[in-house]
Amino acid sequence: MRGIRVAARAALVVLGSWAVLVVLLVLPGVVFPTGWQWYIYSPASVGLWMLSLPVVPLFACKAASGWINPGRRVVTPHWAAAETPTAVAGKAITTRVEG
Template sequence: MAVVRVAVVILVVWGGLFALAPAKAMVVARVAAVALAVWGMLVVLVLAPSLLPKAWQYYLYSPASTGLWVLAMFVSPFVACFIKWQWIKEGSGRE
């Protein structure tokens, strides 16, 4: 049931995105793409140590490193959008 609610919210937001002016819709889409790419990379980075031996996982998944990972999930999309703002605002220039 929760998956259906999330899907409905995504469809409503996506439909509202097309109601914006095309330039603003592209900015919102690029910001979403940057944030999703950053979150995807952070998830890969947190799952990668699971391939290592069990003795190493204790140190890699310590409370401090997990807390830093959660902090990175909140902060890094904003940093990435700040760094890529020129591309977000103007696009690739192939129009």
């Protein structure tokens, strides 16, 4: 059940980011005069918009990852569990990070 909820939230974020991209594509055509449509909808700008369709949802999912998967366990990498020196009052001490 949890996996379905995470997948549904991720799909919602992806669809929401696509909706925002479609609005951003259509909005200048409505706001600016018709003589500017060639510049607004040039092949380069439409190509960049099409390139943003698979890229923007990745950043949106990364930004909304706390909402998509709120109860995820934070896994400490193996290198972070090693002894790390810390400076306290001018002296270097060694602390062990528990993971």
